[in-house]
Amino acid sequence: MYSSSEKLPHWDLSNIYPGLDSPEFEQSYGKVVSLLDNLDEYIERKQISRSDALSSDADLSQLSERITEMVDRLNTIFSLVYTLNSYVSSFTSTDSYNTQAKRLYSQVQAQIVRAQQAEMLFAGWLGGIGNNLSEIIEFNSTASEHAFYLQDWADRSRYLMSASEESLASDLSLSSLRAWRNLQGTITSQLSIDFNLDGEVKSLPLPALQNIRRYNPDSVVRQRAFEAEIKALESVREPLAACMNGVKGFTNVLNQRRGREDAIHPSLETSRIDRATLEAMLSAMQSSFPTFRRYLKAKARRFNKKSLPWWDLFAPVGKYNRKFNWSESQEFILDNFGSFSGDLAAFTRHAFDQNWIDAEPRDGKRGGAFCMRIPDLEESRVLCNFDGSLDQVSTIAHELGHAYHIECQKGKKFLQYQTPMTLAETASIFCETIIMESALQAASSLDEKLAILETILVGDTQVIVDISSRYMFEKEVFERREQADLSADELCEIISQAQKATYGEGLDENHLHPYMWAWKPHYYLEDISFYNYPYAFGLLFSTGLYAIYQQRGVEFVPQLQDLLASTGLANAADLASRFDIDIRSIDFWEDSLEVIRQRIERYLEL
Template sequence: MLAASEVAREHEHLIRRSAERARYQMTPEEEDLAARLRPSGAGGWSKLHGNVSSQLRGEFRGESLPVTALRALATDPDEGVRRDAYEAELKVWEGAEVVLAAALNGVKGEEGTLAARRGFPDAVAPSLLTHGIDRETLEAMQGAVVRSFPDFRRYFAAKARALGKPKLDWWDLFAPVGRSQTEWTYEAGTRFVEEQFRSYSDKLGDYAARAFTESWIDAGPRDGKRGGAFCMGWQGDESRILMNHDPSLDSVSTLAHELGHGYHNLLKAPRTPLQRETPMTLAETASIFCETIIQNAALEQATGEERLYVLETQLLGHAQVVVDIHSRFLFERAVFEGRAQRDLTPQEINDLMTWAQRETYGDALASTHPYMWAVKPHYYSLSFYNYPYTFGLLFGLGLYAQYQAAKERGEAADFQRSYDELLSGTGLADARTLAAGFGIDLHAPDFWEGSLNVIREQIAAYEAALA
């Protein structure tokens, strides 16, 4: 087929992926039945989780608040507020645990049964196909991740000292440390982003300028607008971005992140729609890279309390993506194993969540959050919608480290050319092949260690800034 058709050859990667997926299929009748039962099975359970959890409210100091507002208090500078909000939040989840546990059992029961009937060796296997990496890559990455936990525990210990406590509690994970002297208004953010993107390349700087002058970005929060941030491809090489700016470096980082997605869309624009399909593991490369440009520039300019603030912004995010996400992976895998035997009770699910948090945070925390399985919508949709974030962060950081090395050798332009080619080709080959173009072996621990070393340096700087 590939020899006979030019169009087929242009879509070779996609065809090979489809052929690989086709090896894991039930009979056509069984696939048909499974698809028809989806809305009343896992699809229905997932919807129930969304609908129930979005209505939940809790009591905070005599006031009724949506559970999302309770969770947002985790960033309050006052520990009493954070602790009371955490306790109120746990009560809310406890009140809904029977319904939410039924939803989790429903989703994981169906996914696990289908994976086994389709001939996958375990519940992780289908996610590897979806996310476009092989098991050796996942294991090399996770091995390096686990080896970094002692370093992250040093960060948690340092943060506890900064907050004047012997040990961090769960409600302190998002507590602010340091102070920003810069007023990160949206306008200041756009100027900073354009300037720093331009210090990387004119092409990236011009891209940001174009997004600003052509008003591609819906920037501020307003009534009736949803939260969060995302970027979507629009016509031609254009993109549109939704975000909710608040005056913080974190928000400016988000702006850079979403523009990174847009830049990726720009480079994929000449490809056919099928050639643009990018697995989630590679979809976050450009966004993390752009975020790193901004955060490193902010760090270079910062002194004193501001420096601490920038480092805290970086490390708080990295701890989520490296440590917390690994707890979510361990938990999800254990739920699949347990659910294969029978329905799990809310208490059993809580115990698995607590176990997974202890395995990853270790003794760095004095308390855990047994109901995180009720909080995160990811457990109720695509399986293992977690480790691709870690891959994205570490792959983006690793490429950034390569860029810095190339710049020192006076070869920045060569790097930029290869990097643009990689982004343009994220639908043309798998991650391992694309990485090999940079001399990177995703099966070797070295690459992952290199990315984690970037974070280790930030942890050391954070400790030094607090000393």
């Protein structure tokens, strides 16, 4: 709870549009619809599809003209429609009661689907023109500037169905995949659990109950919260199991029809890594489990236990007494960012001064934190729920890292800055590390050092150990779903076995969390599966880069800026090679995990 009298900021959106009902917003929406109508007409007239490309007698200059036209149109449309999307999202995320914003959001989403359908047709056409694409890239400046995007989509087009089938799948996703996702979100967000806290029975939403389960200082209260959470999720397990089966079953069918190797294959493509990279990283992570179990058992001993029950995984250890008001949090972030780069500090000062951050928790505002791009303005906006804690200061630094990544891509066009999640966390985790390492060095007591190290290691454990369990769970669910629907009992059994395999003796096997599958939204996303291992990639890649920064100092800064500017222009392996990093080798991942191992050793010494 934020107790300072200092008012927390709301973000300023006035330079985007004056309001949801403003003529400017309405004009932009009308423009997107018109641009998409014109694009659909152009695609039909110029026969932009895979089948048309294979049978076309167009010469090289005609093909070149179509590439230029399609790239220019898609850049303009995507930039505008996602500006509209971000603007509307800024209202839905801060005021869930705003029915006008919800209606406009659904309308904008429909236009995004139209743009994506056009892009799929273009991708199929690119794959159909074959070697002509390489020749065109050599002499066409637009094609050359977008070479990675064009070649990437041409390669991925091998796994597209026919144009009519892809269009049908896209249309059906609104009432199938997205409907299952929305149902899961509605069920879990509307759960209300009666809970006795400090002698008063309150009706709590699931996230509030989970925060008590994680962070309440009283172990008995944490256990009661855990038991209430399990009971609540058990009450809705059947519809949630149906959602899981619906999403995974539909996705399996699409993967099979598209000729995919397996369920993991599409995620490798969107992550811009290959299977060798994933296997090297997962192998290194698995080898690190014994080290994490040492940390977990050491934490258990602090509670006079042999191993941790689930409700103690996040339990606070040590004590960090400092509370930040908003001005102090800004000063702390600016001072520490400045020690890394004056450019990063100046950008952050601009974000603070221009009110890019919405920090005040309030009724109707979503929890958590995020950073969103405003494409047409080349700006960002950050949402958080500031409570004065070091954890929230670190969260703000993390989201400002995302904003700085966007700043480094300034001048790039929409199709040039699309960043895979594996690389999207690079700047954010880097900035978060700057803050937490500084706080650790400035800690004035062993109790403070312990509390800060505990906060860091809880996060590391989630990203390495728990993410591994989620990956194992999702992989097995996809495989078993090919044969039949999975019951709620089977889903509970799969996640429990995955938790045992990863946490091992560090976790009390009598007190696992068999319903982690039920409330995690990542499993129900319609457009991406395995929304788990990219987090581990992001943490370990950024940790490796931070270690290089500690060796090289200021000369590293422009190299990092160049990397951030280029994350939409190359695959992960090529970008990593700029730092002599081989992400296909287990050695790099083990070196990054060694940094975490050293943190654990410091923790064990306290």
